[in-house]
Amino acid sequence: MELIDAVSSRYSARAFLPDEVPGETVRRMLDRAAQAPSGGNLQPWHVYALGGDALQDLIRDVATQLPGNPRGEPAEYDVYPPSLKEPYRTRRYRCGEDLYAAIDIPREDKLGRLRQFAKNLTCFGAPVCLFFAIDRSMGRNQWAHLGMFMQTVMLLAREEGLHTCAQEAWSAWHETVGRHLSLPDELMLYCGMALGFADEQAPINRWRTERAPRDEWCTLRGFGPA
Ligand SMILES: Cc1cc2nc3c(=O)[nH]c(=O)nc-3n(C[C@H](O)[C@H](O)[C@H](O)COP(=O)(O)O)c2cc1C
Numbered sequence: 001m002e003l004i005d006a007v008s009s010r011y012s013a014r015a016f017l018p019d020e021v022p023g024e025t026v027r028r029m030l031d032r033a034a035q036a037p038s039g040g041n042l043q044p045w046h047v048y049a050l051g052g053d054a055l056q057d058l059i060r061d062v063a064t065q066l067p068g069n070p071r072g073e074p075a076e077y078d079v080y081p082p083s084l085k086e087p088y089r090t091r092r093y094r095c096g097e098d099l100y101a102a103i104d105i106p107r108e109d110k111l112g113r114l115r116q117f118a119k120n121l122t123c124f125g126a127p128v129c130l131f132f133a134i135d136r137s138m139g140r141n142q143w144a145h146l147g148m149f150m151q152t153v154m155l156l157a158r159e160e161g162l163h164t165c166a167q168e169a170w171s172a173w174h175e176t177v178g179r180h181l182s183l184p185d186e187l188m189l190y191c192g193m194a195l196g197f198a199d200e201q202a203p204i205n206r207w208r209t210e211r212a213p214r215d216e217w218c219t220l221r222g223f224g225p226a
Contacts, residue, residue, distance in 0.1 A: 015202030072172030102207035120169035126196035
């Protein structure tokens with residue numbers, strides 16, 4: 001696959017087929033992703049890949065707790081800044097509205113939206129979930145490098161015919177996830193990532209997010225007129 005095709009065909013898949021992803025594929029992707037850059041070559045990523053019973057046990061555990069604890073566990077980091085300013089606030093709102101519109105869940109249907117959001121905690125049916133953690137001693141610089149690693153994984157997934165959905169939603173269940181992973185105390189769970197074969201027919205996978213035009217986020221100097 002050409003790099004441009006991997007980049008342009010990647011989207012956050014939120015419905016997966018039950019087809020298994022061989023362990024060999026997961027190992028190959030992760031080995032290749034480790035080529036990602038990091039300042040000082042610290043390689044600050046820690047990855048826990050769960051599939052089969054290991055993943056289903058976690059999903060069942062969270063599903064059992066969810067009714068009594070719909071908000072999950074006390075957060076270890078802010079998924080968004082406490083007060084999201086413009087233009088980010090509008091972009092986030094638009095993303096949510098477009099997602100729910102794609103599956104015909106109106107604003108008033110709070111329960112329907114909650115149910116859809118809770119599908120995060122089933123990895124949207126994906127057979128594999130990658131969990132990304134980082135040493136608590138690391139700063140925002142190394143968090144950025146963990147993100148580069150994750151993007152490399154997402155592009156390599158396309159190479160394998162797979163899709164992904166990065167899932168910060170799992171951060172609300174970091175204690176439970178941590179128990180299932182036997183995560184050492186010095187590591188903090190950042191994010192999950194559903195991995196598998198996308199159900200291309202599912203309405204939620206037929207919607208695509210938009211991007212702000214380049215002028216909104218890029219300054220070019222010294223290149224002459226376009
Ligand atoms: C680090 C990270 C965490 C994310 N967490 C979630 C999540 O918990 N649930 C979800 O449905 N989407 C999640 N997303 C997907 C974003 O909503 C998505 O990337 C964005 O809207 C752009 O759409 P696209 O990925 O389809 O291009 C996450 C994306 C990133 C990069």
